[in-house]
Amino acid sequence: MVTLAEVAQHAGVSASTVSYVLSGKRSISATTRQRVEESIRKLGYHPNAGARALASSRSNIIALMIPLRTDMYVPVMMEIAIAVAAGARTHGYDILLLTDEEGPDAVRRVTGSGLADAMILMDVELDDERLPLLREGGSPGRARSGVADDQPSVLIGLPADTTGLTCVDLDFRATGALCVEHLAELGHRDIAVIGEAPAVYERHTGFAERTLDGLRTRARELKLRLLHRPCEGGYDAMAATLARIFDERPDTTGFVVQNESAIEPLLALLRQQGRAVPEDVSVVAICPEQVATQASVRLTSVALPAQEMGRHAVEQLVAKLGGRGSDEVVLLAPELTVRASTGPAPVRP
Amino acid sequence: MVTLAEVAQHAGVSASTVSYVLSGKRSISATTRQRVEESIRKLGYHPNAGARALASSRSNIIALMIPLRTDMYVPVMMEIAIAVAAGARTHGYDILLLTDEEGPDAVRRVTGSGLADAMILMDVELDDERLPLLREGGSPGRARSGVADDQPSVLIGLPADTTGLTCVDLDFRATGALCVEHLAELGHRDIAVIGEAPAVYERHTGFAERTLDGLRTRARELKLRLLHRPCEGGYDAMAATLARIFDERPDTTGFVVQNESAIEPLLALLRQQGRAVPEDVSVVAICPEQVATQASVRLTSVALPAQEMGRHAVEQLVAKLGGRGSDEVVLLAPELTVRASTGPAPVRP
DNA sequence: GTGAAAGCGCTAACAT
DNA sequence: ATGTTAGCGCTTTCAC
Numbered sequence: 001m002v003t004l005a006e007v008a009q010h011a012g013v014s015a016s017t018v019s020y021v022l023s024g025k026r027s028i029s030a031t032t033r034q035r036v037e038e039s040i041r042k043l044g045y046h047p048n049a050g051a052r053a054l055a056s057s058r059s060n061i062i063a064l065m066i067p068l069r070t071d072m073y074v075p076v077m078m079e080i081a082i083a084v085a086a087g088a089r090t091h092g093y094d095i096l097l098l099t100d101e102e103g104p105d106a107v108r109r110v111t112g113s114g115l116a117d118a119m120i121l122m123d124v125e126l127d128d129e130r131l132p133l134l135r136e137g138g139s140p141g142r143a144r145s146g147v148a149d150d151q152p153s154v155l156i157g158l159p160a161d162t163t164g165l166t167c168v169d170l171d172f173r174a175t176g177a178l179c180v181e182h183l184a185e186l187g188h189r190d191i192a193v194i195g196e197a198p199a200v201y202e203r204h205t206g207f208a209e210r211t212l213d214g215l216r217t218r219a220r221e222l223k224l225r226l227l228h229r230p231c232e233g234g235y236d237a238m239a240a241t242l243a244r245i246f247d248e249r250p251d252t253t254g255f256v257v258q259n260e261s262a263i264e265p266l267l268a269l270l271r272q273q274g275r276a277v278p279e280d281v282s283v284v285a286i287c288p289e290q291v292a293t294q295a296s297v298r299l300t301s302v303a304l305p306a307q308e309m310g311r312h313a314v315e316q317l318v319a320k321l322g323g324r325g326s327d328e329v330v331l332l333a334p335e336l337t338v339r340a341s342t343g344p345a346p347v348r349p
Numbered sequence: 350m351v352t353l354a355e356v357a358q359h360a361g362v363s364a365s366t367v368s369y370v371l372s373g374k375r376s377i378s379a380t381t382r383q384r385v386e387e388s389i390r391k392l393g394y395h396p397n398a399g400a401r402a403l404a405s406s407r408s409n410i411i412a413l414m415i416p417l418r419t420d421m422y423v424p425v426m427m428e429i430a431i432a433v434a435a436g437a438r439t440h441g442y443d444i445l446l447l448t449d450e451e452g453p454d455a456v457r458r459v460t461g462s463g464l465a466d467a468m469i470l471m472d473v474e475l476d477d478e479r480l481p482l483l484r485e486g487g488s489p490g491r492a493r494s495g496v497a498d499d500q501p502s503v504l505i506g507l508p509a510d511t512t513g514l515t516c517v518d519l520d521f522r523a524t525g526a527l528c529v530e531h532l533a534e535l536g537h538r539d540i541a542v543i544g545e546a547p548a549v550y551e552r553h554t555g556f557a558e559r560t561l562d563g564l565r566t567r568a569r570e571l572k573l574r575l576l577h578r579p580c581e582g583g584y585d586a587m588a589a590t591l592a593r594i595f596d597e598r599p600d601t602t603g604f605v606v607q608n609e610s611a612i613e614p615l616l617a618l619l620r621q622q623g624r625a626v627p628e629d630v631s632v633v634a635i636c637p638e639q640v641a642t643q644a645s646v647r648l649t650s651v652a653l654p655a656q657e658m659g660r661h662a663v664e665q666l667v668a669k670l671g672g673r674g675s676d677e678v679v680l681l682a683p684e685l686t687v688r689a690s691t692g693p694a695p696v697r698p
Numbered sequence: 699g700t701g702a703a704a705g706c707g708c709t710a711a712c713a714t
Numbered sequence: 715a716t717g718t719t720a721g722c723g724c725t726t727t728c729a730c
Contacts, residue, residue, distance in 0.1 A: 001463070003723055014701045019725060029699060046461025050408060051723035053399025054706050064446065068431060074424040082417060085448045094464065097413065097444040099434050112395025114350075115443065235645040261643050264613045268620075268645055294610050296584040296617055352707055363717045368709060378715060400707035403722045 002045040011039040022047065053114065062088050062317060063096040063116035065106065065130075067123040073260065076288055076306045077122060080156060083310025084120060091318045093117075100130075107133045111151045118317050124157035124167075126206045135164035152320040154313045158206050162329055166320070168312045171331035172207045175302050176214025178336050179256045179284045182300070184222045187345035188254035188282060191219065192245045193228040194238070194266060196259050201230060211258055211286065225249065233261025235268070242269050253345045258286040267296050278343030284336070292339065300342040302334045351394040360388035371396065402463065411437050411666060412445040412465035414455065414479075416472040422609065425637055425655045426471060429505060432659025433469060440667045442466075449479075456482045460500045467670055469662050473506035473516075475555045484513035501669040503662045507555050511678055515669070517661045520680035521556045524651050525563025527685050528605045528633045531649070533571045536694035537603035537631060540568065541594045542577040543587075543615060545608050550579060560607055560635065574598065582610025584617070591618050602694045607635040616645050627692030633685070641688065649691040651683045 008015045013032060020026045021036045028036075039045070053059040064084055066077060085095045096116050098106045100123075107130050110116045121130065134153045155167045183191055193215055195201070196208050212228060219226040227249050231241045241262075245252055257263055263285055267277065275281050277297050285292055285301040292301035312330055319326040357364045362381060369375045370385045377385075388394070402408040413433055415426060434444045445465050447455045449472075456479050459465045470479065483502045504516045532540055542564055544550070545557050561577060568575040576598050580590045590611075594601060606612055612634055616626065624630050626646050634641055634650040641650035661679055668675040 001723095004725095005723075015724080016702080016726075017700060020700090023725080025726090027699070032699080044461070046458065048403070048723050049462040049464040050399050050402030050406075051706090052725080054397070054403050054708085055723075055725040057399075057706075057725095059399060061445075066431070068435070074427050078423050078427045081446065082415070082448055085446050086417070086450055089448075089450065095446040096410075097430065097434050097446040099431055099438075101435055101438070109395065112393070113398040115398040234643045265645060268617055271617075294583045296614060350707095354707075364707090365709080365718080366716060369716090372709080374710085376715070381715080397707050400722090401709080403724085404707075404709040406709095406722075 001048070002043045004045070004047065007036065007039045007043055007045050010043060011035045057114065058117050059114060060093050061096050061116045062093045062314070063098050063106075063110045063119040065098045065100055065119065065121045068099045068101050069123075073288075073304070075290065076304050079288075079306035080122060080310040080313075083307040084314055087311045087314035091314065093314075093318075104130045104133055107151070116151070118152040118154075118321055120154050120156065120313050120317060122156045123205065124155045124159050125203060126160040128159055131159055131161075131165065152317060154316045154320075154326075156309055156313050158210070158329070160206070166316050166326055166328060166330075168309055168316060168330045169207070169332070170304060170309070171334055172210040173214035173217075174331070175286060175334040176211040176216075176256075177218035178214075178302060178334050179286065180215055180218040180222065180224060180226070182284060182336055182338070182342065183254040183256070183282060184218075184224055186254075186282060186342060188224070189345070190225045190249050190251045191215075191227070191254040191256060192249065192252045193226065194241065194255060194257040194259055194262050195228055195230040197232045198230045208258065215256060227252070231259055231262050233259065235265040238262050238265035239269055242266065253281050255281060255283045256286070257283060260287055260291055263287065263291065263295055263299070271296075277341050280346055282342035282345070284342060289337075292337070295341075297341045298339040300337065300339045302336050305332055305335075308332055350397075351392045353394070353396065356385065356388045356392055356394045359392060360385045406463065407466050408463060409442050410445050410465045411442045411663070412447050412455075412459045412468040414447045414449055414468060414470045417448045417450050418472075422637075422653070424639065425653050428637070428655035429471060429659040429662075432656040433663055436660045436663035440663065442663075442667075453479045453482060456500070465500070467501040467503075467666050469503050469505065469666060471505045472554065473504045473508050475509040477508055480508055480510075480514065501666060503665045503669075505658055505662050507559070507678070509555070515665050515675055515677060515679075517658055517665060517679045518556070518681070519653060519658070520683055521559040522563035522566075523680070524635060524683035525560040525565075525605075526567035527563075527651060527683050528635065529564055529567040529571065529573060529575070531633060531685055531687075531691065532603040532605070532631060533567075533573055535603075535631060535691060537573070538694070539574045539598050539601045540564075540576070540603040540605060541598065541601045542575065543590065543604060543606040543608055543611050544577055544579040546581045547579045557607065564605060576601070580608055580611050582608065584614040587611050587614035588618055591615065602630050604630060604632045605635070606632060609636050609640055612636065612640065612644055612648070620645075626690050629695055631691035631694070633691060638686075641686070644690075646690045647688040649686065649688045651685050654681055654684075657681055 004018050005015055008018045018036055021028050021033050066081060088095050155165055158167050158169045200208050216226060229241050229245060231237055270277055270281060277283055285299045287301055289303045292299040316326045353364055353367050357367045367385055370377050370382055415430060437444050504514055507516050507518045549557050565575060578590050580586055619626055626632055634648045636650055638652045641648040665675045
């Protein structure tokens, strides 16, 4: 292994000079810099990460905690993770991948060991047990040397109480409102919402409730009738749910779907029942772009901006690490793309 | 931050004793051990990762390179990544998440900096440019101090030339054979294969070709007629492909699908055409379990054993790191699960 | 603009 | 069974 000292010797300068050439933290004469860079290349030198971390007490690593559960929105999670990794690299950071298997202990371990300089948490629950460890100001009763040893962190998702936390998420309330508005403009008066599986609501992940809130509020304002039904994924569950919906509200002409695994079954069932999309019924989906464009009907949808969320999270974190403050909560504005699944409501006799 | 020295002082022992209590590398009297452990808990001590890495020249980190492309098998990738992360933790390793954006440079950077002790590469291409850096024996022409400074590594996926490499993958050849056998047993004589998008074949990722090889070989042995058609995802592409298939081979009664985004369209189209599954045609899918069980027809399928692959990769790597040799190539045996999409071939007039 | 030198917190000989 | 000590490779004062 090539060390900094070897580079220094080879270039005929001191170790500190090499270090400063690398960090740019003090001015170096052009000739010296060139000699050093030359030696670095020739010897194939790579600074040792451990030594760096020890001497500088910064690891240049950001920890990313992803959910173990692989039952929901997996492609979105993956896309976020990849965006985070790529974004982090542009700022010189690497990503340490943590699952939430260890729970809060992982936070302590990483914080305590200095393995990472900061962390990003995905899939935060409303009352997440990891949050107390991350709130700025630290745990109550901790009043050590005055040094704030909290881990700078950014959450992807919105917990119930965001005080002292930085969060990035899609504005699901606005998303719900947007879907309702679109259908209202097309003349639909009876709207059914196919929601996530009941388990998702019970898990209190927040986004489902916020979407529903946005849907309901806007529906009330626009005087639309809204029926919400959670739904397990799959064909059979969707069939049962759909039957109930048309039973209770036979005049339903608009659907909002927030459940990836209900989308294709819904479309198939509507086809089977002879209800044409979008002539008889309109469907708006809240889902990844890819799902919307690859469905059997190209879906009007609000996309989950995975890349953007990942990028934002990194930007926020880097800002924090650089001492610059950052916003508490960033809610990304939803964008609705009109495709082939929505059209004017059919005229009623 | 609490240091080892502070723990030592608090427990009234020397630094090395604390270190050895932690590592278990030499015997410690019960009383001393207890005092030390007590102090560790009381002070909330966490060993500093950087210092550890520097002193021991082992980071206890495994790098995992995942593909940037998020167009294929994303849930599988994610599941593997999570399995790798979880598996690594049980051996005391953390996972560093690398994308293949940097290409081979990422390998050099991680190897050179000692950031990771080893690496796992996913989605390896047949002639991957990162492979030369990973082959045991190192790059030709490198004859330094006799120390093998290669990064121990495991590939998930199979390149063209596996010499000097450790690989884990599903046995796709056997998978293809298994699908054909199943259909043959049910009496199907004309089989159509819906393959991945042409781009996948062109990218030379290997698994698609190996599956096809297994399909063809076994079909020939069993004297079945086999028609293979690559297919872009989505409804329209599938419709065109299906039309061509029935045009060329009207007697086709068996389908093998190796393309997630073609599955649901295929089922919908068959329904539309009045071909009942499994009464008129049978469908075998090569896809994740979840897709098979959530499709509009519960699919007979060969699963992609994501978790198993992740776990295996870690085991192999840990074996290597522990100095124990490991197998060159581990091919996991495919398992076919019979569900509702396959049945006896219809009797021909 | 450059060098010298003191650690950073830990591990692993080498002692006893 | 425990203590002493010399680094690991780098960053960063302090000195010129």
